[in-house]
Amino acid sequence: MAKKKSRKPEEDAVPSGSVTLSKQDERTLSQIQDMAEDVTKSAARRRDPALDIPARTLSNVHFNQNKKILEMGSKTTSRELFNIGQAKSFMQTMLVASGTKQLIEMGKTTSIRGLYYMLKHDIKPTKEPTFKDQGECDPIIEDCEVLLDSLREELHLFADKRGDMVGNIQIVDNGDEIDCSRMGSGGYAIPSIVEPNVIQFKNCQAKFVLHVEKNTVWQRFNEDKFWKKYNCILTHGSGQPPRGVRRLLNRLHNELGLPVYCLLDNDPWGYYIYSVLKQGSINLAYESKRMAIPKARFIGLRSHDFERCNLSNSVKISLNDTDRKRAKQIAEYPWFAKKKEWQREIDQMLKNGFKLEVEALISRSISYMTEEYVPRLLEEGNFLD
């Protein structure tokens, strides 16, 4: 059985006691083991141990027109032990892989900061540290993710968590049943690791997900019980959503078939957040397949909302040079470049000369966003793709 195979005793194995490994854990462990075995086999054959690391460079990222997500290409770079410029990073890669193996076998998770502390030590008898600082460890973690074709979360590493959820869904989180329709004003705090072995969807009555940018806007929607009236799930990501929120939205969309509508500011940052939710990010393109939601829709704010919603001059925030530069860059992203609607949208913002926050709608009335703005667009099916 795979389970047995992946848990045979080894030198660095940590006694895992009664830890039960999930199928996912078994798969990840065997990836780590295969990598390690390749290295030892090379050594046994008296060949120089080396790793082929997929290149995480801009030139190795492309937009897949079929899947509509950012993907990594097939370029790799070799990382060799017997190469004075690569020996350190080779050993660091093996060390990180071995650290994540320990975590999986212990059935524990930690932050990238925690892993750094776990693995940092001076290599005796020298005073050479395994990692100078966190900045030297982080890219090696990303290398391991691509090398092992495993999300960071599958390597038992978590990120900061921020972002909350309420709505008509019941989930199971680590064995606890959580009814997100009974979460008061606070909500359920979305964890960093939301893989199926941690979070299962139990019942879902909701018909869609409304994802808003900021927690203050989320509080308005929750207080007005928007999710109850419109039978949906309400999430936020405190700005650029962290990995846990993106992965959870992806799962809600793919496993439960829920459309995801995004309510973001009318500014380049809002466009960028939408782009990452929808297509993935350039830096972490290898995650797109399990994070991105190509069918996500942008519900607003739109550049014509100043007129359409009859807003007053007092809510305008002038664009600065950075905004203008950033807007032009985003307009050239391949997934925006071919869409006339998005070109018009960005162009209109530049012509307006100002940006708008979602909160600007409060100038109409405190619940204008929950009672008029979003309901009207939902009814009209009026979204940007």
Add this chain to the structure above:
Amino acid sequence: MAKKKSRKPEEDAVPSGSVTLSKQDERTLSQIQDMAEDVTKSAARRRDPALDIPARTLSNVHFNQNKKILEMGSKTTSRELFNIGQAKSFMQTMLVASGTKQLIEMGKTTSIRGLYYMLKHDIKPTKEPTFKDQGECDPIIEDCEVLLDSLREELHLFADKRGDMVGNIQIVDNGDEIDCSRMGSGGYAIPSIVEPNVIQFKNCQAKFVLHVEKNTVWQRFNEDKFWKKYNCILTHGSGQPPRGVRRLLNRLHNELGLPVYCLLDNDPWGYYIYSVLKQGSINLAYESKRMAIPKARFIGLRSHDFERCNLSNSVKISLNDTDRKRAKQIAEYPWFAKKKEWQREIDQMLKNGFKLEVEALISRSISYMTEEYVPRLLEEGNFLD
């Protein structure tokens, strides 16, 4: 009845429909009304309308040796309508008070950003805006808090929320029963407004609160089910805890009699967080009485932990000039200055020449902090006051 009194129809009253006001809301409304009536009475008597605003200056803040909290003194400054330098801020103060009155009457809450948008407009027929920017509105909100002797939350204003809770307690949040011992890996997201009209404590089996600095450390404690083993409540505040977390800790301490133990980094920032939790902050001294927890205890990390816990050199983070300067300032705070233990603590850190993060304990083993460090100190009752 007070209720009737505070809801009599007025020119700017917003139809409040079926909103039921809490006792707290009634009290706040009558404070706002009294303030407004003072102004109209002055005008009726042909005297210049003026407000006496408690001075939010360093010189008007002192440490109350009995209560062990920071307090505001009794200095006030007059803000007059018929004074060319004060007319604008006088009118802004009345505008903010009237905005919060509307919020209370509507039974709605908003962020300080939301209130700014609610109130911002050009004063016809001029093009003079009521507020130039958010920076002009925020201090007026703080003025209203002290003027009305009301926490921001009582004025129906919320802040960003961050911070989560799990543990052996059942609460009611806006009518929903939430069992914090069944919250999985995510936890209950602590809302910004945790006043008794929103959050009620239902059952509490827990014997104390462990408050940790960072959410990544909180995740370690939650994953190890520390709160279950030691029958406690586990909270974090994502660094400097936001108002909602501070107020909730205060309520858990005062209403349920739970001791609050703080696990923070061994650095000036950790000391400062402890100081704010315990005595309040200098900037917002008027909140101390409902936010500060004078009997909170500092469980660590301590400056002698490097030796005591047998940590390796690799976890040291060198102090920089800012750290040293900040540490000396904190040592001179009146509530640290008279405590020999704290003087030794800060002095030892300066002598060490390095700081330590809580995560440094992971270098011993991943669960050293949950299985050895904190349990031992709890058993020994070994805290800093």
